[in-house]
Amino acid sequence: MTTEEKKEEKALNFIEEIVEEDIRAGKHAGRVLTRFPPEPNGYLHIGHAKSICLNFGLANRYGGGTNLRFDDTNPVTEDTEYVESIKYDVRWLGFNWVNELYASDYFEQLYAFAVDLIKKGLAYVDDSTAEEIAALKGTPTEPGTNSPYRNRSVEENLDLFERMRRGEFAEGSRVLRAKVDMASPNMHLRDPLMYRIKFAHHHRTGDAWCIYPMYDFAHGQSDSIETITHSICTLEFIPHRPLYDWFIEKLDIFPSRQYEFARLNLTYTVMSKRKLLQLVNEKHVSGWNDPRMPTISGMRRRGYTPESIRNFCDRIGVAKRENLIDVGLLEFFVREDLNKKAQRRMVVLDPLKVVITNFPEGQTEVCYSENNPEEPATGSREVPFTRELYIEREDFMENPPKKYFRLAPGQQVRLKSAYIITCDEVLKDANGDVTEVHCSYVENSKSGQDTSGINVKGTLHWVSATQAVPVEIRLYDRLFKVEDPSSEEGDFKTYINSDSLEVITGYAEPALQGTEPDESFQFLRKGYFCADIDSSPDKPVFNRTVTLRDTWAKNAAK
RNA sequence: UGGCCGAUGGUGUAAUGGUAACACAGGACAUUUUGGUUGUCUUAUUCAGGGUUCGAGUCCUUGUCGGCCAACCA
Numbered sequence: 001m002t003t004e005e006k007k008e009e010k011a012l013n014f015i016e017e018i019v020e021e022d023i024r025a026g027k028h029a030g031r032v033l034t035r036f037p038p039e040p041n042g043y044l045h046i047g048h049a050k051s052i053c054l055n056f057g058l059a060n061r062y063g064g065g066t067n068l069r070f071d072d073t074n075p076v077t078e079d080t081e082y083v084e085s086i087k088y089d090v091r092w093l094g095f096n097w098v099n100e101l102y103a104s105d106y107f108e109q110l111y112a113f114a115v116d117l118i119k120k121g122l123a124y125v126d127d128s129t130a131e132e133i134a135a136l137k138g139t140p141t142e143p144g145t146n147s148p149y150r151n152r153s154v155e156e157n158l159d160l161f162e163r164m165r166r167g168e169f170a171e172g173s174r175v176l177r178a179k180v181d182m183a184s185p186n187m188h189l190r191d192p193l194m195y196r197i198k199f200a201h202h203h204r205t206g207d208a209w210c211i212y213p214m215y216d217f218a219h220g221q222s223d224s225i226e227t228i229t230h231s232i233c234t235l236e237f238i239p240h241r242p243l244y245d246w247f248i249e250k251l252d253i254f255p256s257r258q259y260e261f262a263r264l265n266l267t268y269t270v271m272s273k274r275k276l277l278q279l280v281n282e283k284h285v286s287g288w289n290d291p292r293m294p295t296i297s298g299m300r301r302r303g304y305t306p307e308s309i310r311n312f313c314d315r316i317g318v319a320k321r322e323n324l325i326d327v328g329l330l331e332f333f334v335r336e337d338l339n340k341k342a343q344r345r346m347v348v349l350d351p352l353k354v355v356i357t358n359f360p361e362g363q364t365e366v367c368y369s370e371n372n373p374e375e376p377a378t379g380s381r382e383v384p385f386t387r388e389l390y391i392e393r394e395d396f397m398e399n400p401p402k403k404y405f406r407l408a409p410g411q412q413v414r415l416k417s418a419y420i421i422t423c424d425e426v427l428k429d430a431n432g433d434v435t436e437v438h439c440s441y442v443e444n445s446k447s448g449q450d451t452s453g454i455n456v457k458g459t460l461h462w463v464s465a466t467q468a469v470p471v472e473i474r475l476y477d478r479l480f481k482v483e484d485p486s487s488e489e490g491d492f493k494t495y496i497n498s499d500s501l502e503v504i505t506g507y508a509e510p511a512l513q514g515t516e517p518d519e520s521f522q523f524l525r526k527g528y529f530c531a532d533i534d535s536s537p538d539k540p541v542f543n544r545t546v547t548l549r550d551t552w553a554k555n556a557a558k
Numbered sequence: 559u560g561g562c563c564g565a566u567g568g569u570g571u572a573a574u575g576g577u578a579a580c581a582c583a584g585g586a587c588a589u590u591u592u593g594g595u596u597g598u599c600u601u602a603u604u605c606a607g608g609g610u611u612c613g614a615g616u617c618c619u620u621g622u623c624g625g626c627c628a629a630c631c632a
Contacts, residue, residue, distance in 0.1 A: 010580095011571085011572050011579095011580095013571085013572095017574085039631085039632050074631060074632075077631075130629085130630055133630080134628075139560085139628055140560050140561070140627065141560045142560080143560095174630095175630055186561060186627075188627075188628095195630090196630035215631070218632095235563070236627080237626095238563060238627090239561080239562060239626070241562095262563095262625095267569090273632090274631095316570060317571040317572080318571090319564095319570090320564060321565070321625095322564075322565095322625055322626095323570060324569080325569070325570060326568090326570080326582070329583085335594090335595095339594080373590095373595075414591050415591090416592070417591075450591090456591085458593080459592065460592090461592075522592085522594080525594070526592095548592075548593095548594050549595090551594090553593085554593095
């Protein structure tokens with residue numbers, strides 16, 4: 001079955017249904033234009049990826065386009081550093097926007113819209129303090145009270161607003177408000193603020209402006225200016241929609257429409273930029289791109305692929321129900337993708353020395369191991385077999401439980417792509433800890449030319465102790481100890497998992513030397529690992545993306 | 559106590575008045591020179607009550623539970 005057919009079979013989400021209905025009805029002549037509107041005040045995270053896949057996916061599917069629009073109306077928190085990272089991340093995810101735009105491009109137009117509303121008697125300058133405005137706003141159960149400045153003349157409002165722009169008034173001394181309805185049960189309709197005074201340097205307009213539009217008077221208007229047909233945002237903006245429509249109607253501009261879907265929540269992490277910024281600022285992580293972060297940049301560094309993230313976003317669907325998705329689903333998709341793509345290598349993370357007593361000292365025998373059994377075309381590589389080897393400490397047990405298929409006294413195992421060995425002797429130190437295991441290899445059991453007829457249950461990964469390359473390995477675990485840190489009592493940071501990073505030295509087969517950053521491998525039986533940007537040719541550093549599925553560990557834990 | 563949104567397996571998402579489906583997670587078996595991969599099987603009377611209908615997860619109604627809304631943030 002082709003991808004095309006699969007796509008058609010898949011049920012539509014409710015937004016796709018709306019779009020199809022609009023197309024059927026001939027709305028906007030069947031044109032579809034969406035936008036992805038990040039505020040450049042932080043890095044993109046997996047929740048944004050859901051929105052990106054939705055917006056760009058919709059445009060893709062219905063022959064439209066998507067604008068990348070930076071919602072940069074609050075100069076004090078925004079920065080070009082964020083702009084650059086956002087652009088990089090969207091491209092990396094595999095999407096191309098038709099226009100790179102900024103709400104700040106529209107400041108002059110937005111100002112003209114505001115003047116228009118003032119002239120229509122639908123906006124006024126309010127001299128009240130923030131506290132006074134809040135006090136007159138009422139509560140969800142009590143109506144608000146009109147501001148004493150609500151009935152200024154059009155002329156006075158025009159004059160005051162112009163002088164606000166000229167910088168004649170102090171920050172916080174005046175605002176422009178829409179004249180809607182102070183008694184509305186919808187708080188957002190109680191004369192919402194349109195403009196505030198901020199003597200702040202803007203990352204794009206510099207010091208050209210000292211008044212900046214609020215979200216509600218910038219977002220919808222930007223949509224309209226760009227003739228966005230479907231403006232998709234998250235659930236918390238539902239109460240803003242009547243205001244979104246009010247401005248468009250009163251301004252009599254292009255009728256963009258807003259639709260809302262439920263944001264993504266993932267177990268064992270947090271998904272708000274405010275919280276993520278705290279983790280960065282307070283050094284709980286090394287930065288926005290710390291591999292434990294749910295940011296796109298963090299996941300990229302961790303070893304996640306764009307495909308795996310897109311597949312994930314595809315599978316979780318789009319609806320209006322609050323959700324908390326098991327991070328295991330994300331892990332499934334990265335395993336699925338890396339299983340096809342990542343070459344196999346052998347690396348011992350916690351070494352136990354094995355001496356093959358019947359193998360000559362100083363001799364090296366070349367073995368060949370397939371690079372990826374899922375992709376035979378990737379061929380095989382040489383792996384040196386010597387008298388002294390390392391195996392994983394957990395792959396040996398002196399007194400093994402039932403169904404332990406690994407090495408134990410008197411037991412036989414296969415060394416992957418090499419020989420079957422028999423455990424003859426266990427050496428211990430004064431504490432009784434195992435220091436070394438002596439084995440003998442079965443000479444006619446070499447992989448590919450095995451005539452021994454021996455059937456072993458277990459196959460172990462291994463490296464030559466004398467030719468192994470030490471590598472730094474960073475083992476990551478979930479950032480939080482509880483499923484939903486944000487819903488727990490108190491500060492979410494009290495639930496940080498202090499053991500979320502463990503740095504160890506592993507011993508890699510020689511083929512792993514000189515690995516380039518960003519390259520992903522499957523370390524046999526251990527998981528997927530991605531070379532970190534901290535790697536240098538002489539000292540590779542690997543991040544563990546995710547472990548392999550481990551049914552043995554699961555059973556043993558029971 | 560106001561307004562708005564929502565409720566389908568453990569988790570998500572479908573079913574558009576006509577046999578509750580798919581994925582993940584869990585369980586069982588088989589395959590496997592990765593306890594990986596792969597394959598087969600398996601896990602729900604749809605929040606509750608009432609109503610409309612030949613027939614309701616779907617429509618109506620009442621209730622319950624959850625979420626959002628009173629930043630000069632977005």
